[in-house]
Amino acid sequence: MEQMLLCLSSGYRPRYRHDVLRAISMPEGTHLQFRYESSLIPEGLRQRVKSNDFAGSEVCIAYLDRSKPQQSPEIVPCRVANLIESHLSGDMYILDLCLGQFSVATDIRAFNKDIYTVASNLPYWHGDDICGSFFQLINSMPTTLRKTSDIGDWQALVTTLSTHSDFSTEPFFYYVKSLTNVANKEAIPVCSNVYRIDASKTYQLTIVQYAPGNSLDSRTVGETYWLLVKNEDANVSFTTTKELAIDSPYDEKTVRLRASNPTQATDCVVALLRQITAGFPDPSKAVLDFDLGLQIKPSYGWLVFKGLVVGSLIGAQGLVPIYLNPNITDKWIGYIIVSIAGIAAGLIASFGLRKL
Numbered sequence: 001m002e003q004m005l006l007c008l009s010s011g012y013r014p015r016y017r018h019d020v021l022r023a024i025s026m027p028e029g030t031h032l033q034f035r036y037e038s039s040l041i042p043e044g045l046r047q048r049v050k051s052n053d054f055a056g057s058e059v060c061i062a063y064l065d066r067s068k069p070q071q072s073p074e075i076v077p078c079r080v081a082n083l084i085e086s087h088l089s090g091d092m093y094i095l096d097l098c099l100g101q102f103s104v105a106t107d108i109r110a111f112n113k114d115i116y117t118v119a120s121n122l123p124y125w126h127g128d129d130i131c132g133s134f135f136q137l138i139n140s141m142p143t144t145l146r147k148t149s150d151i152g153d154w155q156a157l158v159t160t161l162s163t164h165s166d167f168s169t170e171p172f173f174y175y176v177k178s179l180t181n182v183a184n185k186e187a188i189p190v191c192s193n194v195y196r197i198d199a200s201k202t203y204q205l206t207i208v209q210y211a212p213g214n215s216l217d218s219r220t221v222g223e224t225y226w227l228l229v230k231n232e233d234a235n236v237s238f239t240t241t242k243e244l245a246i247d248s249p250y251d252e253k254t255v256r257l258r259a260s261n262p263t264q265a266t267d268c269v270v271a272l273l274r275q276i277t278a279g280f281p282d283p284s285k286a287v288l289d290f291d292l293g294l295q296i297k298p299s300y301g302w303l304v305f306k307g308l309v310v311g312s313l314i315g316a317q318g319l320v321p322i323y324l325n326p327n328i329t330d331k332w333i334g335y336i337i338v339s340i341a342g343i344a345a346g347l348i349a350s351f352g353l354r355k356l
Contacts, residue, residue, distance in 0.1 A: 004141050005057050005083060006119065007034055007095065008075065008134040010064040011166025020063045020167075022290055023079045024158060025272075026099055027176040028149070029190025030292070031084065034061075034095040040134040041093055042121065049095075049135070050088040057083045060103050060141065064123055066130050067165045073123050073130070075112055076160055077103040080147050093135075098193075101147040104157050114142030151177070151208055155250075159212040171225045171276050172211040172246045174253075176292070180204050182256065194293035199261035202239060205229070205270075205292075207253045209246060216249055219278075226275040227253065228286055233268035235260040235296055243281040259296045266296045312343070 011017040022032055041049060048054060059081040065074045081097040088094075105111035116122055118140055123132035148154075158173040179188045179195050182202040188195050197203055207227065216225070225246040231238070240256040257270065273286035 003057070004138050005054060005059045006115075006136040006138050007059055007061050007081075007097070008064040008123065008136075009034070009061070010066045010073075010134075011164075012066060012130075017166050018287070018289075020061075020078060020161070021170075021173070021274075023061045023081075023099065024102070024154070024161075024173065025175055026290055027178070027190055027292075028100055029193070030099055030290070031193045032061075032081070032097045032099055032290075034097060036093045036095070036135055038091050038093065042133045042136070045135065045137060046088075046093070049086045049093050052086050054083050054137075055085055059083050059097055060138075060145070061097070062103070063161060063164070063166075064134070065164045065166065066123065069125050069128055072112075072116075073125070074108070074164075075115055075122075076108065076157075076164070077105050077111065077145055078157060078161075079103050101149045102154055102157055104146060104148055104153050105142075106144050106146065108160060111142050111144040114144060118142065151175070154208070155210050155212070158210055162212045171214060172209055172216070172227075174207050174209045174227060174274075176272070177206045177208050177252075179292075180206070194267070194295045196295045196297060197259050199259050199296055199298050202256055202258045205255045205257065207244070207255070209244075209248075209251045209253055211246070211249045214249055216246055219247055221245070221280060223278050225278055226281045226286070228273040228275060228281060228283055229255050230271045230273060230283060231257070231269070235262055235266050235268050236270065236294060245281075259294075262296055262298050264298060266298075268294050268296070270294065314341075 009016045009019045009023075011020075019032070019034065026032060038046060060077055061079040061081055063076040063078055065076070080100040080103045082100060084096040084098050086093065086095045119136045119138050121132050122136065123130050123134065125131075154175055161167045161173075162170065180186060180203065181188065182204050188197060188203065209227065227244040227246060229238070229242040229244070236257050236259060238255065238257050240254070242255060244253045244255070269291040271291050272289045273283055274289050275281060275286035277285050279285065
């Protein structure tokens with residue numbers, strides 16, 4: 001097996017824990033940023049990370065349980081990614097990762113035994129302090145590690161995470177499964193960290209939600225957890241509710257949105273927020289998880305058609321006076337000039353060039 005990078009994140013700080021949740025929630029193809037202090041990267045790898053030598057390398061994102069000083073830290077693999085770019089900013093090493101399939105261990109104990117064998121200086125306890133490296137170059141990953149896109153394997157992964165104290169109180173987990181064109185059911189892939197969608201079309205965002213071991217049934221609105229989808233861009237409108245009630249231990253939620261018809265390729269985002277405090281849906285009480293980038297491709301054919309129709313109507317207003325005026329001898333020249341001017345005005349209006 002080719003070399004692979006191992007990127008660890010723990011629950012020591014809320015942001016570190018949040019990185020793990022993002023890693024298991026975001027769809028394939030989206031980008032996730034990791035950051036490490038220099039002390040967390042082996043000295044022999046720092047220059048290579050700074051120089052972006054590992055660009056294109058495969059990465060295993062994993063959770064490190066450092067909650068029990070009396071026990072060896074346990075590693076739970078979560079996601080496969082591709083390292084897009086790395087650099088040094090101050091004393092922080094920044095890694096831009098493109099998420100791929102899930103990374104799961106068929107036997108978590110066997111995986112930990114093997115990973116500590118093939119990797120040197122992984123985190124360990126020295127008294128009350130954690131020592132070792134959170135970023136490693138592994139020559140061969142354990143055979144107990146496998147890649148998968150199966151939702152059942154994702155459920156098994158979050159079930160494993162929920163047994164650890166850092167995630168034991170998490171009321172629910174979710175994963176953005178897909179974005180599909182409602183008309184033709186075509187799945188839209190993420191390319192360069194954005195969904196490229198067509199103008200004037202409706203799309204469905206499908207989200208899988210799971211709460212291992214929890215009972216979330218029969219809750220009133222005031223006792224409910226929520227997944228909120230937020231957008232402040234007029235180019236995207238929602239045709240269904242943006243407030244998804246987490247009222248079952250397992251479910252598949254959907255949100256439908258419609259793209260406008262801008263006059264040029266337009267970027268916008270929808271944000272996903274997780275409200276883990278029971279109550280009425282309120283973005284101020286929710287945690288911002290991540291943004292999903294959208295790029296709307298304009299329908300130039302429709303814009304041209306609309307411009308021609310509008311231009312024809314504008315031109316007709318000038319053609320009638322020419323036709324009725326007996327003093328104009330070269331009426332065909334007038335017809336041509338007025339028609340061209342009307343069509344040009346219609347196209348300018350349709351494409352919004354008056355705004356430039």
